[in-house]
Amino acid sequence: xKTVKGFASATVGNVACxxxxxxxxxxxxxxxxxxxxxxxxxxxxxxxISAITGDGGALPLDPKKNTSSFVVLKFLxxxxxxxxxxxxxxxxLELRKHLPLSSGMGSSAASAAAALIxxxxxxxxPCSKMELVHFAIEGERVACGSAHADNAAPAILGNFVLxxxxxxxxxxxxxxxxxxxxxxxxxxxxxxTAYARSVLPQEISLKTxxxxxxxxxxxxxxxxxxxxxxxxxxxxxxxxxxxRAPLIPGFFEVKQAALDSGALGCSIAGSGxxxxxxxxxxxxxxxxxxxxxxxxLHSKAHLQSDMWVSPICKEGARIL
Amino acid sequence: xKTVKGFASATVGNVACxxxxxxxxxxxxxxxxxxxxxxxxxxxxxxxISAITGDGGALPLDPKKNTSSFVVLKFLxxxxxxxxxxxxxxxxLELRKHLPLSSGMGSSAASAAAALIxxxxxxxxPCSKMELVHFAIEGERVACGSAHADNAAPAILGNFVLxxxxxxxxxxxxxxxxxxxxxxxxxxxxxxTAYARSVLPQEISLKTxxxxxxxxxxxxxxxxxxxxxxxxxxxxxxxxxxxRAPLIPGFFEVKQAALDSGALGCSIAGSGxxxxxxxxxxxxxxxxxxxxxxxxLHSKAHLQSDMWVSPICKEGARIL
Numbered sequence: 001x002k003t004v005k006g007f008a009s010a011t012v013g014n015v016a017c018x019x020x021x022x023x024x025x026x027x028x029x030x031x032x033x034x035x036x037x038x039x040x041x042x043x044x045x046x047x048x049i050s051a052i053t054g055d056g057g058a059l060p061l062d063p064k065k066n067t068s069s070f071v072v073l074k075f076l077x078x079x080x081x082x083x084x085x086x087x088x089x090x091x092x093l094e095l096r097k098h099l100p101l102s103s104g105m106g107s108s109a110a111s112a113a114a115a116l117i118x119x120x121x122x123x124x125x126p127c128s129k130m131e132l133v134h135f136a137i138e139g140e141r142v143a144c145g146s147a148h149a150d151n152a153a154p155a156i157l158g159n160f161v162l163x164x165x166x167x168x169x170x171x172x173x174x175x176x177x178x179x180x181x182x183x184x185x186x187x188x189x190x191x192x193t194a195y196a197r198s199v200l201p202q203e204i205s206l207k208t209x210x211x212x213x214x215x216x217x218x219x220x221x222x223x224x225x226x227x228x229x230x231x232x233x234x235x236x237x238x239x240x241x242x243x244r245a246p247l248i249p250g251f252f253e254v255k256q257a258a259l260d261s262g263a264l265g266c267s268i269a270g271s272g273x274x275x276x277x278x279x280x281x282x283x284x285x286x287x288x289x290x291x292x293x294x295x296x297l298h299s300k301a302h303l304q305s306d307m308w309v310s311p312i313c314k315e316g317a318r319i320l
Numbered sequence: 321x322k323t324v325k326g327f328a329s330a331t332v333g334n335v336a337c338x339x340x341x342x343x344x345x346x347x348x349x350x351x352x353x354x355x356x357x358x359x360x361x362x363x364x365x366x367x368x369i370s371a372i373t374g375d376g377g378a379l380p381l382d383p384k385k386n387t388s389s390f391v392v393l394k395f396l397x398x399x400x401x402x403x404x405x406x407x408x409x410x411x412x413l414e415l416r417k418h419l420p421l422s423s424g425m426g427s428s429a430a431s432a433a434a435a436l437i438x439x440x441x442x443x444x445x446p447c448s449k450m451e452l453v454h455f456a457i458e459g460e461r462v463a464c465g466s467a468h469a470d471n472a473a474p475a476i477l478g479n480f481v482l483x484x485x486x487x488x489x490x491x492x493x494x495x496x497x498x499x500x501x502x503x504x505x506x507x508x509x510x511x512x513t514a515y516a517r518s519v520l521p522q523e524i525s526l527k528t529x530x531x532x533x534x535x536x537x538x539x540x541x542x543x544x545x546x547x548x549x550x551x552x553x554x555x556x557x558x559x560x561x562x563x564r565a566p567l568i569p570g571f572f573e574v575k576q577a578a579l580d581s582g583a584l585g586c587s588i589a590g591s592g593x594x595x596x597x598x599x600x601x602x603x604x605x606x607x608x609x610x611x612x613x614x615x616x617l618h619s620k621a622h623l624q625s626d627m628w629v630s631p632i633c634k635e636g637a638r639i640l
Binding site: 163164165219221 | 337338339340341342482483484485490492494520521522523524525526529530531532533534535536537538539540541544545550553554559
């Protein structure tokens, strides 16, 4: 019997202009996955789920359908085929969810990343973190039907991660400016990723697209040169935000409150309903987060919300 | 009588994925503009054109229609309105063109930039280079009907210039990696900017657009971190190049020749017909340029061409 506890934190994908190509990790909150290895082979599956807490009973216990166990199964298949590790024992998985589901905070990616970092440790570190990202992305397909990487990659790798290409997968890690803080506010309402995706146009004008990639280039420049003002000016999304904002009650009031409180910029986290803002100090980020929380409460929908203030996570998924 | 000679070099706009948002300047070739100031006021216009050489008689001599004189007129209007400099004398302008017209090498922008840097010197440097960029962009409207900045801005400022936004104009200068060299090949054929623009789609798929901005983010990262391999991987244009390549006889052979000779990447310069390639040493860039020139010659169209190898220009327009 050997037990390992993995941890991976919340991530924000679709970072404004960086729709589908840019995500980042914060330091908290995060999901924990406890894996217990036994030599005794199980009859039906090498991985079983012993317990899930914090999900309100929403997540499946079938190891092939639950994201965190599914990615461990994929990982085991891979190390059998490519690392000459023929695992014949059994892994019991306990998932402790601290991230809300369908929140835009990379909940499924955090569970997958925590499970993978623990499984890799359990097996003697056969894979690099970059290899683990592939399984975490496969987990996203199980969780939400689309194998996107903008949560999965930063959940494993930390920092900002830019997805240059999916075929082949080409991920570029961008370190965060030292004083960049994220205020993340999760209103108590759900917005399904599939629905949030369905409101997006299939076609966009070349002119609009050009605006978006001008901002992507500028945002990356701002991050790499610690130009906080430029980061703020570049946090513009002319594609997804205009379509998705109406799906989030109070979005415009919350964004305005963030900017009025000194945020560099503010946009939808992932496909929502959570909203993130960047600030150039922890103190400002705290004021910004509180103002956003207040704005949700005083908007027409009177939404309660949870709020976190965090720097960008440098290390990604880790063993606790 | 006071005489000043300004110089500005060729520039490449639409840098692969950076369609309409990214341009850079090379060190040669360039256009020269000689301005001669006299106190005697002219009856009809404060600026007249005394001579143009190197254009084969193609450029207008009317100071309101010629880009180089037009931008000087705009500059004089601006310093009258905003710098309290009421110029009552006369400027005689001589334009020495060394850049081919309609070549994709930023010919009009070079003439405008050379004229502006000289005019600013002549008037005692009332404007910053960033202010001068505005007039150079206005010059592009006169030259080709579209006030684009991706040649005008690097012609004045040097380096790579990213255009985050036009309204308001937000330009970000990105210095070049030390060992980045450009091979620029101009085949002896013309391609009108307006025609090259007419073949572009008005609408593009969101999926394609996302690929493009992933590459923009990665290219900027490569430039800022001197990651030559990443620069090469990111020099991908899934929007304009597929539509414009067929307008340039021999494009595919020339691009393949560049890549086979060790270029990091290769794409259309501006709207063509010139083609540029990046290499990570001067020696490779020379071999690449020669291979591209050969490929044009041996393609079906048997095109003669001119070729330049140059590092990225750091200083932009300057006084000679």
